[in-house]
Amino acid sequence: MMGAQPFETIVGAHHGEIYRYLRRVTARPTEAEDLSQETFLRAYRAYRTLGPDANVRAWLFAIATNLSRNHFRSEKRRRVAHQAVSLENRDADPEGPEAEALLGEARTLVDITVRGLPLKQRLAFIMRKIHDLDYEAIGRSLDCSPESARAHVFQALRKIRVGLNGHELPPAGGVERRASPAQSTERRGANAPPSETSPFSMERPR
Amino acid sequence: MTRKPQSCLQIEAELIATATGDAQPAATRRVEHHIETCGACRGEFHRYREIEGVVGALRRVPAPAAGEARAREGLESRLADLRSRLVSYRVFPSPLGHVLIARSEHGVSLVEYLHGHSDVKWSRLARMAGVEIQEDGAEIETLYRELLEYLRGDRTRLEWPLDLRLAKSDFHRAVLRATAAIPYGAVTSYAGIAAELGRPSATRAVAQALRWNPLPIVVPCHRIIGTSGALTGYSGDKVGLKQQLLAVEGIQAKGKRSDSHVARNTLYHYERNDQHEYCLPTCGDIARRPIGPVTLLASRELAGSLGLVPCTACRPDLHPLAA
Numbered sequence: 001m002m003g004a005q006p007f008e009t010i011v012g013a014h015h016g017e018i019y020r021y022l023r024r025v026t027a028r029p030t031e032a033e034d035l036s037q038e039t040f041l042r043a044y045r046a047y048r049t050l051g052p053d054a055n056v057r058a059w060l061f062a063i064a065t066n067l068s069r070n071h072f073r074s075e076k077r078r079r080v081a082h083q084a085v086s087l088e089n090r091d092a093d094p095e096g097p098e099a100e101a102l103l104g105e106a107r108t109l110v111d112i113t114v115r116g117l118p119l120k121q122r123l124a125f126i127m128r129k130i131h132d133l134d135y136e137a138i139g140r141s142l143d144c145s146p147e148s149a150r151a152h153v154f155q156a157l158r159k160i161r162v163g164l165n166g167h168e169l170p171p172a173g174g175v176e177r178r179a180s181p182a183q184s185t186e187r188r189g190a191n192a193p194p195s196e197t198s199p200f201s202m203e204r205p206r
Numbered sequence: 207m208t209r210k211p212q213s214c215l216q217i218e219a220e221l222i223a224t225a226t227g228d229a230q231p232a233a234t235r236r237v238e239h240h241i242e243t244c245g246a247c248r249g250e251f252h253r254y255r256e257i258e259g260v261v262g263a264l265r266r267v268p269a270p271a272a273g274e275a276r277a278r279e280g281l282e283s284r285l286a287d288l289r290s291r292l293v294s295y296r297v298f299p300s301p302l303g304h305v306l307i308a309r310s311e312h313g314v315s316l317v318e319y320l321h322g323h324s325d326v327k328w329s330r331l332a333r334m335a336g337v338e339i340q341e342d343g344a345e346i347e348t349l350y351r352e353l354l355e356y357l358r359g360d361r362t363r364l365e366w367p368l369d370l371r372l373a374k375s376d377f378h379r380a381v382l383r384a385t386a387a388i389p390y391g392a393v394t395s396y397a398g399i400a401a402e403l404g405r406p407s408a409t410r411a412v413a414q415a416l417r418w419n420p421l422p423i424v425v426p427c428h429r430i431i432g433t434s435g436a437l438t439g440y441s442g443d444k445v446g447l448k449q450q451l452l453a454v455e456g457i458q459a460k461g462k463r464s465d466s467h468v469a470r471n472t473l474y475h476y477e478r479n480d481q482h483e484y485c486l487p488t489c490g491d492i493a494r495r496p497i498g499p500v501t502l503l504a505s506r507e508l509a510g511s512l513g514l515v516p517c518t519a520c521r522p523d524l525h526p527l528a529a
């Protein structure tokens with residue numbers, strides 16, 4: 001079965017995000033460049049066999065993740081990546097005037113912790129927390145169950161929590177919340193109260 | 207250091223999930239209930255809320271646009287290259303032996319008899335330079351089904367998009383196009399195609415071009431024979447295949463191998479005339495005139511579909527040939 005849309009449409013819709021994902025995962029822009037190109041070339045080869053109802057975005061993330069894991073099979077590359085990788089895409093423009101010193105420092109600390117995570121935890125964390133993929137898709141990308149994918153993210157968050165020990169953070173309400181139309185129902189399910197109206201959400205720890 | 211109570215350890219995963227917006231409603235309720243009474247966990251909960259805020263800030267940092275544009279540009283060029291090279295194929299059993307069908311993005315580019323083999327390594331495809339091949343599952347299956355219907359006589363046309371890039375020259379492509387236009391159940395000669403292309407002396411060149419027909423059956427070179435009616439060659443020395451394919455279309459041949467000829471006395475004849483009349487093989491000396499100028503037709507229905515009318519002298523409409 002031929003994919004339902006022309007391949008150009010798929011490139012147009014997903015290239016930016018896949019590149020940004022790989023940029024966050026790899027050490028150097030050229031690595032992200034190569035891996036994102038390889039992701040789409042591989043996708044093109046397999047694209048004709050893709051069912052019309054396939055989740056193209058999750059499928060592309062799975063290809064990109066697989067390529068990244070192969071790429072990092074080389075221990076040396078992994079060490080380099082640990083030293084240089086950055087969730088912030090550090091060659092990006094610096095934050096605007098609204099950036100707060102506290103937030104900047106916290107971001108750097110999170111960054112350092114994520115950099116040091118085992119590869120699966122790091123990939124799972126980035127897919128879930130930065131790209132908002134569901135655990136089903138993350139599990140498929142990492143060749144594990146959705147439950148294991150969830151556990152990887154949980155472990156990552158625990159380590160980030162430890163990494164931030166003793167550091168003051170901006171209060172949860174003080175940091176602008178993300179506006180995400182693509183939130184999964186599970187993520188902020190219909191039954192889960194919106195965080196700002198939750199009876200305990202704004203309380204400070206006693 | 208004090209140990210965390212068991213209830214706090216048990217709820218830790220759900221607490222983190224709830225604080226970071228990742229929990230099921232039931233888990234959220236359990237966490238709400240727990241932190242109402244546990245100050246330590248309430249503190250943890252808020253800590254994770256703050257962390258979620260920091261992560262949210264990371265999420266909003268844009269990637270460098272320049273790198274992305276460069277990656278995209280490189281991709282477009284590598285993709286264009288791959289597209290021009292990528293050919294998917296599959297090998298199928300058929301009444302004519304194993305047949306390989308290959309297609310590119312532009313259309314079907316190769317149909318090949320594997321003559322007793324069933325592996326792609328025996329195909330021309332495996333030896334072609336600059337081509338990337340991959341086995342294809344579903345898409346070529348449809349083509350295969352249509353081919354089987356055709357070989358059973360249940361289908362008279364294979365309306366496949368064709369990719370003629372494997373042809374060796376413009377002349378080669380022109381020969382293939384002219385051949386593709388010969389209707390089902392009709393037969394002409396190499397000389398006839400040469401004349402149609404405006405190069406009446408190029409009979410041998412036409413024959414040579416069809417020796418390298420990358421798309422047998424679809425580009426029906428089996429409908430082209432010698433001016434005398436001899437089947438000449440097909441796919442090397444497989445004249446038997448040519449006989450089989452012609453028989454499917456209602457055209458019988460007599461004799462064996464290199465000696466086989468189409469049975470002209472079982473076919474209608476058409477030689478260009480202003481009245482567009484087609485004849486019985488017994489009309490005057492038409493059955494002795496060379497094929498090429500004369501086209502052979504398997505049925506009156508075919509003649510009718512080509513806009514031809516029965517000859518007023520021999521009246522094929524009143525004296526149809528035995529089927």
